[in-house]
Amino acid sequence: MILSRAFWQPHRIVMALVVLAIVLWCALSLRWDWVPKYAPMAALGLWRTIWILALSILFGLLLAIPLGLAQAVGPWFLAWPARAFCTVIRGTPLLLQLWLLYYGLGSLFPQIPWIRQSDLWPILRQAWPYGLLALTLSFAGYEGEVMRGAFKGVPKGQLEAAKAMGMPRLTTLRRIWLPQALHRVLPTLGGETVLQLKATPLVATITVVDIYAVASRVRQDTFLTYEPLLLLAVIYMAITAVIVLIFRWFENRRPAKVA
Amino acid sequence: MSGLVAATATLELLQLEPPGWGAPLLQGLMASVLIALGAYGLGLLLGLIGAFAKLQGGPVARDLAAVYTTVVRAVPELVLILILFYAGTDAVNQLLLSFGYERIQISGVAAGIGVLGVVQGAYATEVLRGAIQAVPAGQIEAARAMGMPPGLIARRVTLPLMLPNALPGLGNLWLNATKDTALLAVVGFAELTQTTRQAAGATKAYFTFFMAAGALYLAISLLSGWGFALLERRARRGQPELRS
Numbered sequence: 001m002i003l004s005r006a007f008w009q010p011h012r013i014v015m016a017l018v019v020l021a022i023v024l025w026c027a028l029s030l031r032w033d034w035v036p037k038y039a040p041m042a043a044l045g046l047w048r049t050i051w052i053l054a055l056s057i058l059f060g061l062l063l064a065i066p067l068g069l070a071q072a073v074g075p076w077f078l079a080w081p082a083r084a085f086c087t088v089i090r091g092t093p094l095l096l097q098l099w100l101l102y103y104g105l106g107s108l109f110p111q112i113p114w115i116r117q118s119d120l121w122p123i124l125r126q127a128w129p130y131g132l133l134a135l136t137l138s139f140a141g142y143e144g145e146v147m148r149g150a151f152k153g154v155p156k157g158q159l160e161a162a163k164a165m166g167m168p169r170l171t172t173l174r175r176i177w178l179p180q181a182l183h184r185v186l187p188t189l190g191g192e193t194v195l196q197l198k199a200t201p202l203v204a205t206i207t208v209v210d211i212y213a214v215a216s217r218v219r220q221d222t223f224l225t226y227e228p229l230l231l232l233a234v235i236y237m238a239i240t241a242v243i244v245l246i247f248r249w250f251e252n253r254r255p256a257k258v259a
Numbered sequence: 260m261s262g263l264v265a266a267t268a269t270l271e272l273l274q275l276e277p278p279g280w281g282a283p284l285l286q287g288l289m290a291s292v293l294i295a296l297g298a299y300g301l302g303l304l305l306g307l308i309g310a311f312a313k314l315q316g317g318p319v320a321r322d323l324a325a326v327y328t329t330v331v332r333a334v335p336e337l338v339l340i341l342i343l344f345y346a347g348t349d350a351v352n353q354l355l356l357s358f359g360y361e362r363i364q365i366s367g368v369a370a371g372i373g374v375l376g377v378v379q380g381a382y383a384t385e386v387l388r389g390a391i392q393a394v395p396a397g398q399i400e401a402a403r404a405m406g407m408p409p410g411l412i413a414r415r416v417t418l419p420l421m422l423p424n425a426l427p428g429l430g431n432l433w434l435n436a437t438k439d440t441a442l443l444a445v446v447g448f449a450e451l452t453q454t455t456r457q458a459a460g461a462t463k464a465y466f467t468f469f470m471a472a473g474a475l476y477l478a479i480s481l482l483s484g485w486g487f488a489l490l491e492r493r494a495r496r497g498q499p500e501l502r503s
Contacts, residue, residue, distance in 0.1 A: 011319050091434075091480030092473045093441035096452050100469035103456075107465050198335035205445060212337065229342045233334045240333040 030227050038218050045214035046235070049200050052132055052210065057196055059132075060139025065178065067140060068147025082144065089141025095202055098134040102206040106130065131203035139196055146188055150181040186254060190247030194240050211235060280458040280468065287454030288475050291440040294371040294450065299436045301376025303429075306383020311413070313388050324384060331381035336442055343374040344446055367448040375439055382432055390425035391417060423494040430487035437479050451475060 070082040089097070109115050109124055123129055154177055162172040201212035209217075215228040222228075312324040331339065348365045355363060394417055402416045444453035451472055459468040 009318060012322065015319075015322060087481075088473070088477060091477040093438040093452060093476060095441045095444060096455070096469060096473055096476065099452070099456060099459075100465070100473065103459060104465040104469055107463065194333070198337075201335045201337045212335070225345050226342070229338060229345075233338050233342065236335055236338060237330070237333045 063140035064143035067144030297372035298375035302379025305380025309384030386428035
């Protein structure tokens with residue numbers, strides 16, 4: 001789009017020049033000498049942000065499938081807790097959930113001897129498992145609701161055809177139902193991933209050193225207010241752009257027409 | 260589950276009188292609701308301007324609105340809050356100084372409303388734009404054919420007709436507004452989440468306080484969900500029932 005001739009109307013050229021001027025002004029008159037010093041730390045932080053994002057989405061989706069299935073067709077004793085879980089997760093702030101898990105579980109676990117003595121303790125003593133857990137549960141809560149709609153949206157004829165062919169129920173789920181439901185979710189998944197990315201900096205409040213925490217550290221060390229924040233905003237915009245491009249590529253690859 | 264047991268043992272900490280933290284928590288809740296209402300109002304205003312700019316504005320207004328919604332929706336709220344918080348207070352003070360006034364301390368409530376309002380505005384722009392686009396073109400053309408001025412068309416035709424389309428999205432936005440107020444805890448503003456953390460830190464009864472605050476947030480969510488359902492039914496009165 002950006003390369004086409006139609007895009008470069010006169011007012012857009014003026015706007016691009018204005019943006020360029022702002023960028024130049026930022027580069028020349030703001031202080032950037034701290035960048036090389038903190039670059040290795042920032043790279044680590046960026047890496048941590050990305051894998052927390054990727055893992056929480058993966059685990060969240062895996063949790064969301066049973067949650068959606070339970071709400072869509074499950075018996076009441078499965079549907080009811082699943083719905084309650086989604087309502088609670090969607091009805092309370094993520095920051096509160098995160099702090100409940102970190103401060104709550106974090107203060108509870110050291111009091112339980114067998115947890116302290118277990119091999120998992122060195123991991124549980126760190127902050128990131130709580131951050132990852134909170135982000136995963138949150139994504140599962142939101143996506144469970146989406147999956148419910150997706151499971152319900154698969155045409156009944158597809159499932160009836162599978163049944164008529166004598167497919168066992170699990171095979172139907174694996175071969176027919178789940179792929180078609182996921183296919184329906186894909187367009188919204190890109191947006192949800194961007195929302196999840198924007199939720200990741202919250203883990204910095206429980207001492208996980210992600211890219212946001214690195215920026216806060218720079219602000220504390222150098223007493224600069226704007227420079228780290230502006231760079232941080234640019235980094236997040238770049239990650240968002242990458243996510244959007246990846247999902248666009250996925251969507252172009254999928255068969256356009258299914259049932 | 261022993262967390263739950265511990266939580267029930269410290270329930271008296273939620274009492275309203277001073278050994279209990281009930282009163283500060285309720286004050287925090289009030290502050291959260293106040294900021295959410297203000298930010299939501301500001302967001303709706305910005306959203307209306309943005310939506311009309313995107314749909315009926317000139318090329319420049321349209322591109323500016325696109326830049327606004329794209330940038331705000333791509334950067335985490337937490338980062339935006341910090342940037343706008345510092346930049347906003349700085350800008351106001353610079354403006355005041357240049358007009359020869361004294362520097363002022365901007366209250367947390369005002370800053371919170373301003374910052375969250377700008378964030379809300381970007382999402383409201385998209386919700387309202389979609390809703391306005393779903394209004395049948397014939398209705399607006401008919402109004403134009405009757406010689407209605409554009410302002411009157413917006414007030415009498417476009418806005419009432421788009422309301423039922425917009426309400427589900429606006430309901431979600433309101434829920435986001437209430438939940439986003441929790442982010443102000445990070446800049447140290449004493450809204451519900453921050454007060455809860457202080458109370459929990461002081462008494463070590465983490466489960467009690469975080470669950471109590473969660474219950475308050477959940478109550479707001481459920482009540483507003485119910486309220487928006489009523490509003491939508493009222494906005495849809497006279498429309499044929501959709502069967503799904």
